[in-house]
Amino acid sequence: NRTVRLTGRYMLISDIAALFVSYALAVSTGLFRPHAAMPDIAAKFFSLTYSGSLLNFVAAVVLGGMAILWFEANGHYRQRLPSWEIFAHVAKVVLTGVIIGGFVQYALKDSFSRLHLGLFWLLFGALVLANRIWVRRVLAQYGLWQVNALVLGNKTSAKALAKALAAEPTMGFTVVRELPPDILAEITTHASWQQLLSLYHANY
Numbered sequence: 001n002r003t004v005r006l007t008g009r010y011m012l013i014s015d016i017a018a019l020f021v022s023y024a025l026a027v028s029t030g031l032f033r034p035h036a037a038m039p040d041i042a043a044k045f046f047s048l049t050y051s052g053s054l055l056n057f058v059a060a061v062v063l064g065g066m067a068i069l070w071f072e073a074n075g076h077y078r079q080r081l082p083s084w085e086i087f088a089h090v091a092k093v094v095l096t097g098v099i100i101g102g103f104v105q106y107a108l109k110d111s112f113s114r115l116h117l118g119l120f121w122l123l124f125g126a127l128v129l130a131n132r133i134w135v136r137r138v139l140a141q142y143g144l145w146q147v148n149a150l151v152l153g154n155k156t157s158a159k160a161l162a163k164a165l166a167a168e169p170t171m172g173f174t175v176v177r178e179l180p181p182d183i184l185a186e187i188t189t190h191a192s193w194q195q196l197l198s199l200y201h202a203n204y
Helices: 002-028 038-047 051-073 083-108 114-141 155-167 181-186 190-199
Strands: 147-152 173-179
Touching: 002 051, 002 114, 051 083, 051 114, 083 114, 147 155, 147 181, 155 173
Parallel strands: 147 173
Antiparallel strands: none
């Protein structure tokens, strides 16, 4: 569905932004502390350009990129997922990122603060969740989030699915019609499917 794919792209962009913002925020915690002298702050700032810091940045981007690819593989940008599943996936990514990031730092014999490492992944997880809520609300305001859907199945399964979708309003599906499965025998082409959607003013 075009609407679902379009909103998935916005979610992908928000996750990429969360990756870089979370790294910047995690690193910035080492730049400032109460009553820090200006020369000390400047020294810490310029120390971010040394090779070790660049390695940390590359490692964070690579691991964060792998996390985003994992989201893609699990349908985050191609389909609508219930909020509990999104939260579980993000929690798994954060925990895995902390563990793998620690091993990478140990292998590189890097002195990058473990606090910064943990903070980076916690911020990444929090920003991913917060960004998705924000993106969803913005898209809803422009009428790009809600999807009118047809439910196909026998009476029991169709009602169960419709009830499940109604219980997860954040997924954005509005069931406009429940149809029996034998109607699929009449759907032989893409055009006939589009005609069925138009008949019930649905788009999924």
